[in-house]
Amino acid sequence: MKRVIFLLLVILAVAASSQICSYQDILDYLNLTTDNSVFRLTRPVLDHTRPTVVHLDVYLYAILSVIEKTQTFVPFVWCSMRWINERIKWDPAHFCGIDRVSIPHEMVWKPDLFIYEMIEKDDSPKSPYLFLYNDGSIFKEEGLRIVSACNMDVHKFPFDTQKCNISIGSTLHCMDELLLQPFSNSSRATQFSKELIRIHGEWEFLHLLVSKSNLSYHDRLWDQLVYTVTMRRKPLLHVLNFLLPVLFFLTLDLASFFIADHRGEKLGFKITVLLAISVLLLILNDILPSMSSRTPLIATYCIVIFGLMLLSVLVTILVTYLLEKDAENLQRESWVDGDNTVKADNTKEEEQEHTLCSCISEASDAEKQHELVPISEEVSSSIQTGETHVLLLILDELKEMQKTLRVHHSCRSKGKYAMWAARINGAFFFLYVITVSLFLPLLYMEWTSETQ
Structure with a gap:
């Protein structure tokens, strides 16, 4: 009986192990x-x-x-x-x-x-x-x-x-x-x-x-x-494509102060740089959202630099206007001085001729009194033909030299408007450099500060 039970258990175990x-x-x-x-x-x-x-x-x-x-x-x-x-x-x-x-x-x-x-x-x-x-x-x-x-x-x-x-x-x-x-x-x-x-x-x-x-x-x-x-x-892509170009334009605007003010290239150069900044501001407007709880620092960065460049253009226009007005005043003064000089030269010529004629007449009278007719005729003819011509040539040369010196003096001298233009240009350049030197480090500190 035990053997039968054991065989049944073995069969059941084998069947269980082969169950699918x-x-x-x-x-x-x-x-x-x-x-x-x-x-x-x-x-x-x-x-x-x-x-x-x-x-x-x-x-x-x-x-x-x-x-x-x-x-x-x-x-x-x-x-x-x-x-x-x-x-x-x-x-x-x-x-x-x-x-x-x-x-x-x-x-x-x-x-x-x-x-x-x-x-x-x-x-x-x-x-x-x-x-x-x-x-x-x-x-x-x-x-x-x-x-x-x-x-x-x-x-x-x-x-x-x-x-x-x-x-x-x-x-x-x-x-x-x-x-x-x-x-x-x-x-x-x-x-x-x-x-x-x-x-x-x-x-x-x-x-x-x-x-x-x-x-x-x-x-x-x-x-x-x-x-x-x-x-x-x-941020690398935005720094290379946006922040650095704006900084380069700012550097170009600072360098434009060394261009001569009496030429038109300076004003045209500044306006070109200002238009380039305007294009970058349009690109920034496409990136940033229309509504924000706080003004983006990059917008402040662009607006401040744009404002500085705009003031630079306005100052350049003012300086150019003052220089042109000063040039007009100097030209007007040179015309007045030229007329006065011509009148004075003509008066001096008449006086010299009158003096020369009077001297000749007095000499002739004296010679008549001393009955030196041959000698007086010789002197009179020599003065009229030789010395008078030489004196007139000397006077003409002196007049030309005086006009040349007056023109050089008027070109080198500065009027009151030119002095004001130089002062305004120097003061604005100083304020420009100080503003940029303070603004950029403060903006960098705000950018790199940890968010509270």
Whole structure:
């Protein structure tokens, strides 16, 4: 008898060891089919007073884009959820040790979770299956492309650090029906995200903070999990394409003070530089959002430099006007002096001729008195023919030399308007250099200071 029992046990053990099981056997055992509404219509609890606990994890996989103009944050995240269906259980020993099975997600109830900041429908491909474990726990993983609204502070653009929230909660079930718990804490979620992340783009991922919050509405509380993504902008591209060109234009405007003021090139050069800054301001307007809580520092940077260049153009116009007015006054004075000189020269010539004639007449009278007629005729003829001509030539040369000296003196001398122009130009250049020397370091300190 003992031998028969022993043989039966051996046969049963061999049969058990050679048993073939399938996933369908488990589904048949649970009566889990698409037509069975018990598992998918209502919240999967045996006691309605007991809430369903959903364990959730979100990891950042890529930062696709951050659009400041529309204040939109577009990441790609990997989301995993786990909850328990109290109506589902089986013993793996009865099914060849199978402890989990994958089923279509339409066959069981799923928590109605959504992202509060979502502004566009997710169009990323979804996994059609989820895992069902023998203890009733259900595990679901999927990737999400999130287009969410984010309140961005662009005060320190392009050296800014942004924080965008991904708030996850239930649409219908409040806290007494559905609770959310994170799988991982902040440090673990940050570490996993840095290992998983593939695309940074313009931004550098810094930290992923996990926190819980409650939403109150009509005396009811909804549980929420908030994932705060902290990221820092890479400013090199904006520095090379925007900040440095503006600084170069500022340097050119400072160098233009060494161009001569009486020429038109200085004013044209300054206006050209001013137009170049205007084009860069239009580019900045396309980048920054229309509304912001604080004025961006880069806008202050451009406006101050634009204002300095505008004042520089106005001062150049004023200096040019004063120099032209001074030149007109000097020309008018030279004309008056020339007329007076001509009149004085003519008067002197007449006096000299009158004196010469009187001398000749007196000499002739004296010669008549002494009866020296041959001698007087010889002297008179020699004076009229030789000495008079030489004296007139000397007077003409002296007049020409006097005019030349007067012209050189008028060109070299400065009038009162030219002196005022030189003073205004020097004072503005000094104030220009002082303003730039103070403004740029203060702006740099504000840019590099830590956000409170």
